[in-house]
Amino acid sequence: MATVEHSEGAHVTADAGTDGVRRRDFLNLAAVSFAVPGAIAIAYPLVNQMNPSADVLALSSIDVDLTPIAEGQALKTEWRKQPVFIRHLTAAEIQQANAVDAGSLRDPQSLAERTKPDQAKWLVTLGVCTHLGCVPLGAAEGENKGEYGGYFCPCHGSHYDTAGRIRKGPAPKNLVVPEYEFMSPTSVRIG
Numbered sequence: 001m002a003t004v005e006h007s008e009g010a011h012v013t014a015d016a017g018t019d020g021v022r023r024r025d026f027l028n029l030a031a032v033s034f035a036v037p038g039a040i041a042i043a044y045p046l047v048n049q050m051n052p053s054a055d056v057l058a059l060s061s062i063d064v065d066l067t068p069i070a071e072g073q074a075l076k077t078e079w080r081k082q083p084v085f086i087r088h089l090t091a092a093e094i095q096q097a098n099a100v101d102a103g104s105l106r107d108p109q110s111l112a113e114r115t116k117p118d119q120a121k122w123l124v125t126l127g128v129c130t131h132l133g134c135v136p137l138g139a140a141e142g143e144n145k146g147e148y149g150g151y152f153c154p155c156h157g158s159h160y161d162t163a164g165r166i167r168k169g170p171a172p173k174n175l176v177v178p179e180y181e182f183m184s185p186t187s188v189r190i191g
Contacts, residue, residue: 096161160174
């Protein structure tokens, strides 16, 4: 505490540090009050740009009519800017896929794990090779289906069977099965 003498001779005691701390606290509080909204104003556009675009959100789910897909054929469509293969498996293809010991595969999955219950004839997969993202052949009529009758990736030679499981080549995983559900026996919703 310091003693200050006024012109009239009276002594007044004052705490020299109190006045300085109060001003400093006020300046800090004012600076933070302006800095926080400024930081939010700068950060929001940066974070917001990472959200999916409107056209991608519009394709968050698609409905596909299965009636034009004959047994043994596949349909190639697009969902979230990625190709999707919907294959109508024949009884022979289902039997062939079920005959393979899933434990012997690089990415062990049975056909039943890759299809919906009571809908084993419909296989829905993303048409993106799990090696480097190329689009495999085999969905369209006359395309190379590879050694196992499913899909063949021409970029690096990955071969998939009729269940979309990797059988040969550099791809580490099976073709991805997206989320989907049957809306009716002849309609499926992907996403």
